[in-house]
Amino acid sequence: MAMDPQIKALLKQTIYVHAPNGVGNFGEASYTSSPTAVLARVELETGVTTGAENEEIAYNYKILTVSEIVRYSRIWLPGVSQSNAKLALLALNTEPITGEKGENNGWWTKA
Numbered sequence: 001m002a003m004d005p006q007i008k009a010l011l012k013q014t015i016y017v018h019a020p021n022g023v024g025n026f027g028e029a030s031y032t033s034s035p036t037a038v039l040a041r042v043e044l045e046t047g048v049t050t051g052a053e054n055e056e057i058a059y060n061y062k063i064l065t066v067s068e069i070v071r072y073s074r075i076w077l078p079g080v081s082q083s084n085a086k087l088a089l090l091a092l093n094t095e096p097i098t099g100e101k102g103e104n105n106g107w108w109t110k111a
Contacts, residue, residue, distance in 0.1 A: 003066050004105045007097070010064060011039040016082040017091075018074040029072045035082040040065045042077055049093040049110045057092050059110040068094050069109040 017038050020029035041064040051057045052071060063075065074088035081087065089111035097105040 004099060004103075007064070007105050008066065010041045011066065013040050013042055013078045014038070015040045015042065015063065015065075015078060016076040017069055018076075018082070018085075018088070019070045020072050031074065031085075035074070035076065038065055038067070038069075045110075047110070051092060059092050061089060061111045063109045063111060064097075065107050065109065068096075068107045070094075075109070075111050 014037050016035040018031050018033070018035040021032055022030045024030045043062045043064070044060065045062040046058070046060050048056045049059050061077070063069070069075065069091045071091055071094065073091040074085060075091055076082040076088050091109050091111050093110045095108045097108060099105045
């Protein structure tokens with residue numbers, strides 16, 4: 001099903017997302033493809049989320065998108081050059097937004 005039009009209308013910013021495609025020699029995520037432009041809504045929100053190993057991790061941004069952003073993806077906020085990986089945020093946790101009828105209305109990613 002399509003995303004709720006009222007929610008989709010909120011996606012007015014462009015972020016760049018670089019999903020991991022493997023693991024390096026030391027267990028770190030590896031990235032070989034180019035970052036992809038994604039329409040989003042970026043909100044400043046500070047909180048604590050649960051990591052991959054149930055550890056608590058602090059986050060500073062909540063990002064609304066149409067499609068899921070994979071955990072450990074690099075995310076460059078609007079206006080930040082994606083040529084520098086050190087300026088990217090890391091996707092920590094992604095949650096679906098479910099409508100009243102069970103339809104998917106997008107994804108919240110904490111970074």
